[in-house]
Amino acid sequence: MRGWVWAAGLLLAPLAWADQVPPRYAEHDRVLTEPQAVIQQVRQQLDRDEALDPARERDALWWMGTAGINIGDDAALAEATLRLDSLSHAHHDAAAAAAAGFLRARHLLESGGQGGLAEALRAAAQVQDTHDDALAAWATFQLCDAYTMDENAEGAVPVCLRAEAAYRRLADSWGMAETENNLGINYASQQRIDDAVAMYQRSRQHFSALGADAWAASVGDNLARVELQRGRPAAALALSQESLAQEEASGRVTDALLSRANIARTYAALGQPEEALRRISGTVEDARRAGKDGLLPDLLQTRSEMAEQAKHYRQALADAREVIGLISARRTPASRTAEATLEARYAERERELRIRELERENRLKDLALKAAQAEAARRDEAQRRQELSGRMSWLVAAAMLVVALLLYLLLSNQRRHAAALREQALRDPLTGVDNRRAFLEQASALVAHRPPAGVPAHVLMLIDFDHFKRINDGAGHPQGDRVLVEVSAFLRETVGPQGLVSRIGGEEFAVLCPTLGADAGMRLAESLRAGVAALPLPAEAGAGHITVSIGVALFDAARHRDLDGWMRAADAALYSAKSFGRDRVVASTLVG
Numbered sequence: 001m002r003g004w005v006w007a008a009g010l011l012l013a014p015l016a017w018a019d020q021v022p023p024r025y026a027e028h029d030r031v032l033t034e035p036q037a038v039i040q041q042v043r044q045q046l047d048r049d050e051a052l053d054p055a056r057e058r059d060a061l062w063w064m065g066t067a068g069i070n071i072g073d074d075a076a077l078a079e080a081t082l083r084l085d086s087l088s089h090a091h092h093d094a095a096a097a098a099a100a101g102f103l104r105a106r107h108l109l110e111s112g113g114q115g116g117l118a119e120a121l122r123a124a125a126q127v128q129d130t131h132d133d134a135l136a137a138w139a140t141f142q143l144c145d146a147y148t149m150d151e152n153a154e155g156a157v158p159v160c161l162r163a164e165a166a167y168r169r170l171a172d173s174w175g176m177a178e179t180e181n182n183l184g185i186n187y188a189s190q191q192r193i194d195d196a197v198a199m200y201q202r203s204r205q206h207f208s209a210l211g212a213d214a215w216a217a218s219v220g221d222n223l224a225r226v227e228l229q230r231g232r233p234a235a236a237l238a239l240s241q242e243s244l245a246q247e248e249a250s251g252r253v254t255d256a257l258l259s260r261a262n263i264a265r266t267y268a269a270l271g272q273p274e275e276a277l278r279r280i281s282g283t284v285e286d287a288r289r290a291g292k293d294g295l296l297p298d299l300l301q302t303r304s305e306m307a308e309q310a311k312h313y314r315q316a317l318a319d320a321r322e323v324i325g326l327i328s329a330r331r332t333p334a335s336r337t338a339e340a341t342l343e344a345r346y347a348e349r350e351r352e353l354r355i356r357e358l359e360r361e362n363r364l365k366d367l368a369l370k371a372a373q374a375e376a377a378r379r380d381e382a383q384r385r386q387e388l389s390g391r392m393s394w395l396v397a398a399a400m401l402v403v404a405l406l407l408y409l410l411l412s413n414q415r416r417h418a419a420a421l422r423e424q425a426l427r428d429p430l431t432g433v434d435n436r437r438a439f440l441e442q443a444s445a446l447v448a449h450r451p452p453a454g455v456p457a458h459v460l461m462l463i464d465f466d467h468f469k470r471i472n473d474g475a476g477h478p479q480g481d482r483v484l485v486e487v488s489a490f491l492r493e494t495v496g497p498q499g500l501v502s503r504i505g506g507e508e509f510a511v512l513c514p515t516l517g518a519d520a521g522m523r524l525a526e527s528l529r530a531g532v533a534a535l536p537l538p539a540e541a542g543a544g545h546i547t548v549s550i551g552v553a554l555f556d557a558a559r560h561r562d563l564d565g566w567m568r569a570a571d572a573a574l575y576s577a578k579s580f581g582r583d584r585v586v587a588s589t590l591v592g
Contacts, residue, residue: 021211025174027063033214035067039076058096065103071251098126102142109149112293120146137166153186177206181219217243221259233269253290273310297326344436351425362414369407376400428503431488439502447563456517458555462570465507466547466582479541525550525585547583
């Protein structure tokens with residue numbers, strides 16, 4: 001189930017107070033309970049006050065866009081994002097640019113368009129260097145919410161945990177409640193039912209303590225789906241009906257559709273398949289009319305299961321085929337590559353910021369060491385001048401030397417820690433092969449130092465697993481990780497000293513072979529393909545073997561010019577290998 005909130009702790013001065021909810025969180029509550037009133041009030045405020053402070057204008061536009069998304073008011077959303085973009089350019093306001101990006105990402109994810117997660121990653125990068133703790137916590141939560149809406153629990157959980165920790169440091173109960181709800185959604189999708197229930201209950205307790213009953217009810221709708229899995233349909237039905245009543249009253253289209261789907265699932269669990277099918281069919285058609293295409297894969301999958309239960313097999317088959325088509329259209333190789341690139345950049349930047357912080361701490365400790373040494377020398381000199389306090393001089397000097405030694409040992413430890421972080425930044429933690437950052441450094445170096453005439457060309461291979469999702473979905477992510485480890489070990493052993501093996505995405509690898517040449521490169525690629533297909537998989541993985549598709553591109557300075565062109569050529573070859581049936585090697589003929 002998708003994330004249903006898009007509120008933040010960014011607003012410094014609320015537009016109005018909501019009943020019972022503390023003033024600090026008034027607008028968080030009103031975008032859910034009175035979204036139309038929020039839009040109208042912001043428009044009046046912006047029309048009335050032409051000299052509105054940029055920070056307050058940014059916050060007001062954020063609430064306007066959030067309310068517009070909640071009730072499907074595309075005009076309000078468009079107005080908010082356009083004015084945020086204008087504010088960003090006029091005042092060089094990175095927070096305004098990030099807010100516009102997060103609003104666009106949410107809209108794309110709800111409408112089923114491509115690029116929603118990529119848009120959220122770009123928005124988060126806008127404020128990644130901020131020293132404002134509240135702004136950093138807000139941006140981290142928005143990225144957590146985007147991963148949640150994209151149904152990417154593996155990516156969402158670590159980001160959501162960082163957001164929760166940031167809000168806890170800020171004593172922001174509302175932010176903690178929102179993040180706990182998203183963690184519940186992701187734990188539920190990972191079948192961590194007890195963890196999901198605990199998170200939902202904590203979120204509801206936080207919202208109830210703040211007087212935000214509508215929010216607590218919405219979390220209850222998410223809890224309802226877990227209650228179904230626990231065999232408690234009556235409890236689930238009560239939770240979803242309570243949430244639906246509030247959502248319909250406030251005009252929240254997406255949330256109401258999700259509650260209606262949960263109610264249909266409850267009827268199926270109660271042994272009423274025809275009633276369940278009737279209700280989910282109405283929900284699917286209303287989602288189409290509302291343009292909420294991002295909800296369709298989940299809703300259609302649910303209807304397919306209910307149609308099969310009611311023995312309407314033709315409907316079940318048609319819905320299953322449509323789900324496959326929607327997912328394939330949304331998750332193309334190009335979109336996966338773009339998202340993987342942005343994720344890698346974001347993660348690398350996080351590590352670089354951590355390393356920079358450690359280096360700053362090292363410099364401070366270095367200065368403290370020098371100050372301690374200087375103080376020891378000064379005291380030693382002063383004590384030498386005082387013949388009557390000679391023994392004290394030695395004791396003080398010894399103490400200062402001990403302090404200096406401790407500071408030196410601490411500084412050495414920090415330097416070793418920073419060096420270890422740099423090493424980790426170039427290694428994939430799961431497989432032990434090089435990561436995307438190491439690959440880009442090596443590939444950029446090869447492009448910069450092109451082989452002379454007569455020397456074989458550099459070879460780049462992009463390798464992608466075929467139907468890897470079946471293992472993750474069927475046997476679970478731990479078994480999928482085990483397959484990745486075994487295959488990467490085979491790739492590294494087979495490539496040997498001829499080249500560099502890197503993991504550049506979830507199940508995508510790259511092999512970089514300097515001056516290997518076309519013939520040897522194709523032979524090696526075919527050996528890798530055939531070897532992977534012959535690898536015996538663990539019985540727990542639920543599949544006898546797995547295959548890969550490989551795109552091969554030679555570096556040609558006249559055609560490719562730079563690393564980007566070279567990678568595009570290899571990616572196009574990989575796409576051809578996929579299109580021609582998978583489990584094959586295709587060489588590129590593209591001009592970069």
